[in-house]
Amino acid sequence: xxxxxxxVGNWKMHGSRPANAALLDAxxxxxxxxxxxxxxxxxxxxxxxxxxxAGTDIRWGAQDCSAHEQGAFTGEVSAAMLAEFGCRxxxxxxxxxxxxxxxxxxxxxxxxxxxxxxxxxxxxxxGETLAQRESGQTDSVVKRQxxxxxxxxxxxxxxxxxxxxxxxxxxxxxTATPEQAQSVHALLRAQLRAAAARADxxxxxxxxxxxxxxxxxxxxxxxxxxxxxxxxxxxxxDFVAICRAVS
Ligand code: PEP
Numbered sequence: 314x315x316x317x318x319x320x321v322g323n324w325k326m327h328g329s330r331p332a333n334a335a336l337l338d339a340x341x342x343x344x345x346x347x348x349x350x351x352x353x354x355x356x357x358x359x360x361x362x363x364x365x366x367a368g369t370d371i372r373w374g375a376q377d378c379s380a381h382e383q384g385a386f387t388g389e390v391s392a393a394m395l396a397e398f399g400c401r402x403x404x405x406x407x408x409x410x411x412x413x414x415x416x417x418x419x420x421x422x423x424x425x426x427x428x429x430x431x432x433x434x435x436x437x438x439x440g441e442t443l444a445q446r447e448s449g450q451t452d453s454v455v456k457r458q459x460x461x462x463x464x465x466x467x468x469x470x471x472x473x474x475x476x477x478x479x480x481x482x483x484x485x486x487x488t489a490t491p492e493q494a495q496s497v498h499a500l501l502r503a504q505l506r507a508a509a510a511r512a513d514x515x516x517x518x519x520x521x522x523x524x525x526x527x528x529x530x531x532x533x534x535x536x537x538x539x540x541x542x543x544x545x546x547x548x549x550x551d552f553v554a555i556c557r558a559v560s
Contacts, residue, residue, distance in 0.1 A: 318348040318559045319334045319539035322546025337365045339549035340493045345355025359398045374402030380423035392431035406438045408480045415444025422465035443481035463508040471509035476541040491530045494519045498536035525554035533560045
């Protein structure tokens, strides 16, 4: 099964209107890529991304959404609002949100469900901490995180994108070896196969200190279908090089 690869930039809480304009312009001008490409700016910059990227094949998305439809949830942004801004994707369950905002597996699953209900594809992040890896819990942690999502989404589970992001590799410069990453991706694929008829068509991205010089070896693995890119997505030359490495 050949799956088209996907590279997604997670800009986190970085950028400014002029810096973003330059970044988006550089990415748009580097097209075409032989893979799908998306960027996830902070919420206030979504409309700028929508305007700049309209008419290109580059998609945009958000870094989080509420599990709620609407209401008195100060500071939250609903999936319906993201859909209004043309978001194709929303990242849910990023380890920074799990760790700093106490997001549970169930909340992450509910956010994924809210996104799908509005036609926005959730990119569901799973991954183990260093302590969990060192104590041999990697497989059980990622399986538990994904199983709550599968159970909550039921027959819609095949509609998500999964991102395996070992917490110890995010923003640290440490990267899982292609073999380490492939082994977790194969495990996640097997779990998806047991739950979703389209599991072989589903994308499982790798994230964690992906750079131009390690992208090709990671993305060459059979179950790694692209990447979720943090730091390197803020530098146009690096992000473009990663997109090209995938193709
Ligand atoms: C991320 O935050 O999703 C990420 C993968 O970050 P980095 O590429 O900087 O490790």
